[in-house]
Amino acid sequence: MLHFNRCPHLKQIAQKCFSRIHVRMDKHVQLFLSRTFALAEFRKSWHSTHSLVGDKNIILMGPPGAGKTTVGRIIGQKLGCCVIDVDDDILEKTWNMSVSEKLQDVGNEQFLEEEGKAVLNFSTSGSVISLTGSNPMHDASMWHLKKNGIIVYLDVPLIDIVSRLKLMKIDRIVGQDAGTPMKDLLKFRRQYYKKWYDTRVFCESGASPEEVADKVLCAVKRYQDVDSETFVSTRHIWPKDNERKVSTKFFSEAVIEGLASDGGLFVPEKEFPKLSCGEWKSLVGATYIERAQILLEKCIHPADVPAARLGEMIEAAYGENFACSKIAPVRHLSGNQFILELFHGPTGSFKDLSLQLMPHLFAHCIPPSCNYMILVATSGDTGSAVLNGFSRISKNDKRRIAVATFFPENGVSDFQKAQIIGSQKENGWAVGVKSNFDFCQTAVKGIFRDSDFTGFLIMEYGTVLSSANSINWGRLLPQVVYHASAYLDLVSQGFISFGSPVDVCIPTGNFGNILAAVYAKMMGIPIRKFICASNQNHVLTDFIKTGHYDLRERKLTQTFSPAIDILKASNLERHLHLMAEKDGELMTKLFNQLEEQHHFQIEKMLMDRLQQDFVADWCSEGECLAAIRSTYNTSGYILDPHTAVAKVVADRTQDKTCPVIVSSTAHYLKFAPAIMQALKIKEINQASSSQLYLLSSYNALPPPHEALLGRMKQQEKMEYQVCAADVNVLKNQVEKLIQNQFV
Numbered sequence: 057m058l059h060f061n062r063c064p065h066l067k068q069i070a071q072k073c074f075s076r077i078h079v080r081m082d083k084h085v086q087l088f089l090s091r092t093f094a095l096a097e098f099r100k101s102w103h104s105t106h107s108l109v110g111d112k113n114i115i116l117m118g119p120p121g122a123g124k125t126t127v128g129r130i131i132g133q134k135l136g137c138c139v140i141d142v143d144d145d146i147l148e149k150t151w152n153m154s155v156s157e158k159l160q161d162v163g164n165e166q167f168l169e170e171e172g173k174a175v176l177n178f179s180t181s182g183s184v185i186s187l188t189g190s191n192p193m194h195d196a197s198m199w200h201l202k203k204n205g206i207i208v209y210l211d212v213p214l215i216d217i218v219s220r221l222k223l224m225k226i227d228r229i230v231g232q233d234a235g236t237p238m239k240d241l242l243k244f245r246r247q248y249y250k251k252w253y254d255t256r257v258f259c260e261s262g263a264s265p266e267e268v269a270d271k272v273l274c275a276v277k278r279y280q281d282v283d284s285e286t287f288v289s290t291r292h293i294w295p296k297d298n299e300r301k302v303s304t305k306f307f308s309e310a311v312i313e314g315l316a317s318d319g320g321l322f323v324p325e326k327e328f329p330k331l332s333c334g335e336w337k338s339l340v341g342a343t344y345i346e347r348a349q350i351l352l353e354k355c356i357h358p359a360d361v362p363a364a365r366l367g368e369m370i371e372a373a374y375g376e377n378f379a380c381s382k383i384a385p386v387r388h389l390s391g392n393q394f395i396l397e398l399f400h401g402p403t404g405s406f407k408d409l410s411l412q413l414m415p416h417l418f419a420h421c422i423p424p425s426c427n428y429m430i431l432v433a434t435s436g437d438t439g440s441a442v443l444n445g446f447s448r449i450s451k452n453d454k455r456r457i458a459v460a461t462f463f464p465e466n467g468v469s470d471f472q473k474a475q476i477i478g479s480q481k482e483n484g485w486a487v488g489v490k491s492n493f494d495f496c497q498t499a500v501k502g503i504f505r506d507s508d509f510t511g512f513l514i515m516e517y518g519t520v521l522s523s524a525n526s527i528n529w530g531r532l533l534p535q536v537v538y539h540a541s542a543y544l545d546l547v548s549q550g551f552i553s554f555g556s557p558v559d560v561c562i563p564t565g566n567f568g569n570i571l572a573a574v575y576a577k578m579m580g581i582p583i584r585k586f587i588c589a590s591n592q593n594h595v596l597t598d599f600i601k602t603g604h605y606d607l608r609e610r611k612l613t614q615t616f617s618p619a620i621d622i623l624k625a626s627n628l629e630r631h632l633h634l635m636a637e638k639d640g641e642l643m644t645k646l647f648n649q650l651e652e653q654h655h656f657q658i659e660k661m662l663m664d665r666l667q668q669d670f671v672a673d674w675c676s677e678g679e680c681l682a683a684i685r686s687t688y689n690t691s692g693y694i695l696d697p698h699t700a701v702a703k704v705v706a707d708r709t710q711d712k713t714c715p716v717i718v719s720s721t722a723h724y725l726k727f728a729p730a731i732m733q734a735l736k737i738k739e740i741n742q743a744s745s746s747q748l749y750l751l752s753s754y755n756a757l758p759p760p761h762e763a764l765l766g767r768m769k770q771q772e773k774m775e776y777q778v779c780a781a782d783v784n785v786l787k788n789q790v791e792k793l794i795q796n797q798f799v
Contacts, residue, residue: 111181114276115201117249118210119242120189120229121220123265127210128186130269138183142175142191150174155188159230167230172197179204190230192248202252206279208272209253213338214242216261250367255279255358258350260334282359284326287529290633291320291647292640307360308421311414311530312428314523315504320643321630322529328578329354333554336580340548344383345374347544348413348537351579355533361420369420372448373413377402379761384409384538386545387757390691392715393706394551395699396542397758403475404723404761405619406569407441410526410534415445417530418522419453427519427798429790430459431503433496435565436472436619437722439463439486442524443479458797459484459524460790462496465778468618470744471726475764477776483797487789491781492612494623497525499783509787519794526568527626535572536579542717543581552715559716561587561706563698564596565620567627569719574631574669584714587671589705591615594674595623601672603663605646606655616680616697616730619721624650632658635665675704683707684724684734693757694731696724723761725751 114131116124125141132139140146143155151158151174159167172194181204192198201207218239221229229241255275259268278284286304305313310322331339331354339347348370353363361369374383380400387395401408422428432442439461446459463476465488476486489496503509504521513519526532539560546552560583562570570586577583590597592613599605605628612623629647636642646656658666675683683700687693695703699720710716724731728747737750752760779785 111204113181113183113185113201113205114272115185115187115205115207116210116272117187117192117207117253118189118212119217119245119249121217121224122189122210122212122259123268124186124210126265127269127272128184130265131272132184134269134273135184138180139186140180140183141186142188143186146174146178147171147188150177164230168193171230176200188230189245192252193230193245198252202254206276207252207254208275209249209256210259210268210272211249211256212259213261213341214239216259217242251364253363256350256353256363258335258338260332260338262334279358282357285357286325287322288325288638288640289316289318289320290323290629290640291316291318291644292638293644294638294640307356307529311418311421311528312520312522314525314528315501317505318644319501319505319647320640321527321626323630323633323638328575330578331580333580336544337554340544340554342544344537344541345370347541348374348534351537351540352533354579355536361417365420369413369416372416377408377412377448379763382545384541386542386549386717387693388551389687389693389718392710392712393703394542394546394715394717395693395720396538396717397720398538399696399720399723399758399761401441402763403437403440403444403479404726404764405437405441406535406538406719406721407437408444409538410531411438411441411445411524412448413445413534414524414528414531415449415457418524419449419457421530422457425518426514427456427517427794428458429513429519429521429794429797430457430524431500431521431790432459432461432524433493433500434461434463434468434476435493435622436463436468437726438525439476440472440479443476443481443484443486446484446524447479447481454483456798457483458793460487460793461485462487462489462500462786464488464492464496465490467492467612467614467621469727469729471728471748471764472618474744475726477774480774480776485793486776487786488776488778489781489786490778493621494612495781497622497624497626499781499786500525501527502783503787503790506787513791513794517791517794517798519798521790525626526566532568532572532627533575535569536575539573539576539583540579540581543576543583546715546717555582557582557584557714559583559585559587559706559710559714560719561589561702561710561716562719563617563620563702563721564588564590565593565622565625567596567625567631569721571627571631574634585671585710586669587673587702587706587709587716589702590672590674591617591620591680591701592674592676593621593623596625596628597672597674599628600666600670603658603660603666604655605650605657607650608654616677616727617701619698620701632662632666635662671709673705673709675701679704681730681734684731685736688735688756691757692755694724694735694751694754696720696722697727697730698722700734723758723764725761725764 116128118124128139147155168190175197257271257275286306287310288304292303304325316322349367352366378400385397387397389395398406398409432438442459442461480486510521524531543558547554560573564570570588573583573586588596588600592615607623612621615621629643633643649656680697680700683704684695687695702718706716706718725748728751731751748765752765779789
């Protein structure tokens with residue numbers, strides 16, 4: 057939860073603690089001994105110096121016209137503290153002339169330098185400071201202010217700023233040359249505001265200064281309260297006396313550990329943050345990157361990941377790695393159906409939307425003194441997406457973070473297999489397992505729970521195991537963004553007005569994607585029904601209809617949609633925990649019963665809650681191919697098999713009284729044989745690369761995925777490891793990879 061790289065004294069504390077980690081603690085190694093100690097020290101020092109009225113300053117930053125001066129005065133009145141306006145109280149008193157006269161006298165560059173010097177000569181504490189719009193353009197003065205203050209960014213919609221400046225009759229601001237439109241300059245300035253802020257207040261259109269002031273105080277309170285946002289296991293049992301147990305974790309700890317020590321999954325202890333209607337409306341015209349930063353800042357405490365650093369990560373994840381500038385565009389298919397295209401990332405799968413960001417979060421959160429081995433079970437798309445994502449972290453991070461992906465040797469498409477193998481890099485490997493995905497996932501979970509083995513790896517190699525599957529909160533959280541963004545795009549394109557309901561239909565295997573849509577609704581997106589679409593492995597559909605999760609005498613069937621060829625849906629536990637009002641004892645009972653007896657039944661009350669929001673059905677192989685063929689014939693659009701499954705189920709279950717957003721989770725080129733069979737293309741026995749190039753020659757939508765085409769030849773040549781379906785064999789493989797990478 058803390059930033060070792062920003063706090064040198066904490067780094068020293070952590071290093072001292074890790075140097076003592078060899079002490080035996082029964083047969084369990086306490087992985088985060090150092091981290092817990094360092095966090096305690098951090099909180100002591102923080103609370104000794106940080107209070108809403110203390111020696112720290114509240115520093116309001118934003119463009120001209122953001123309302124910094126007015127809001128600052130209101131906050132000063134509420135707190136009974138000194139209010140300083142940099143324009144009036146520092147610059148004009150220093151220069152003995154107005155700011156506009158000074159700008160006209162010396163010009164832009166000299167003005168910025170003299171403005172910065174004036175701020176450097178100023179010092180105060182326990183005050184509210186309203187900056188000028190140009191202060192953030194001078195690095196030295198901002199560092200000076202930041203040392204003793206909390207910088208709050210008043211993020212006001214651009215259209216509102218332009219309107220306010222016109223009313224104020226301000227036609228020129230610092231840095232504006234003749235002919236430069238005010239709107240362009242304000243956009244340019246945003247890079248400086250993003251660089252310096254500690255916390256952001258998102259000011260929706262029409263918000264009064266009093267409302268903004270209250271938001272500032274709430275944001276500062278949240279920023280200071282580093283213990284306020286914690287995570288618990290879905291199997292956490294709340295004590296009857298309501299005393300808090302030490303089993304709560306911070307965001308960074310949940311990301312690092314992946315799976316809770318009791319076998320449960322981490323979930324927020326409190327409710328998801330909810331945006332107001334005005335805040336959502338202000339995001340309608342925003343880019344995907346802007347939406348992601350606003351939403352994720354509300355879900356990740358700045359003590360875990362500073363807002364400015366989070367912004368850098370989001371830019372790195374979505375800035376240039378996606379073939380479409382909209383990242384996750386929504387396309388109107390026909391009638392009331394819309395396709396959410398989640399396949400424009402580097403590996404052509406919806407997994408890229410989270411796995412281009414999650415590795416940066418993970419690298420930021422881990423302490424500096426350990427190596428980390430990420431273990432991943434994949435049913436097809438996750439493997440290549442994880443390998444690609446972790447190959448994009450910095451060189452220093454690659455030296456201490458490695459990835460091993462375990463995939464069913466004969467349970468993924470030929471292209472998916474080639475792509476997983478071809479995505480291997482210097483810090484990532486692919487391992488085929490002679491079994492199905494459920495074995496791979498169960499084996500990886502079992503390895504995490506084996507404290508003797510994980511302790512041995514720490515003691516012997518200084519290496520900690522973690523996960524990048526959707527059981528990891530850092531992997532699941534970014535998926536919330538694209539469900540919210542899809543709704544906002546429908547509003548932006550004029551198909552609906554904000555507040556109108558939509559349904560979502562999602563091809564579902566491990567329950568992560570559809571759960572992210574549930575979280576989007578909790579944040580304020582008006583989703584009416586969640587339609588769970590299954591293939592012939594329809595255990596989830598049966599469960600949603602009956603409340604009985606039954607794996608007895610049920611065998612996994614290989615289908616045209618392998619990413620949802622799953623019988624044990626891990627993230628279902630998170631949703632049931634939510635439905636059962638966080639009853640960890642019930643989750644422990646149900647999922648232990650599933651493990652031991654291969655089935656469980658939920659009570660009628662819980663089933664009624666589930667069915668209130670969820671609808672489910674499944675699609676046969678024949679129906680899947682028919683949907684691909686009919687959609688292409690009527691609209692010229694090629695669905696991948698997973699999207700076809702969702703379309704079949706949407707056609708069958710949705711009542712057409714509101715739009716339905718169908719999640720398209722992969723590009724059709726990844727499943728060329730199924731597509732060629734569906735479209736009745738005769739040349740079906742060609743090599744994988746030839747099939748791809750043949751399909752890409754069709755004048756169809758969506759356009760061919762160039763990154764997939766370009767990588768195919770290289771992938772066919774690479775080698776990989778294959779091992780038997782034995783947990784001990786997988787453990788040996790993990791140890792060998794650790795030896796090769798870190799020893």
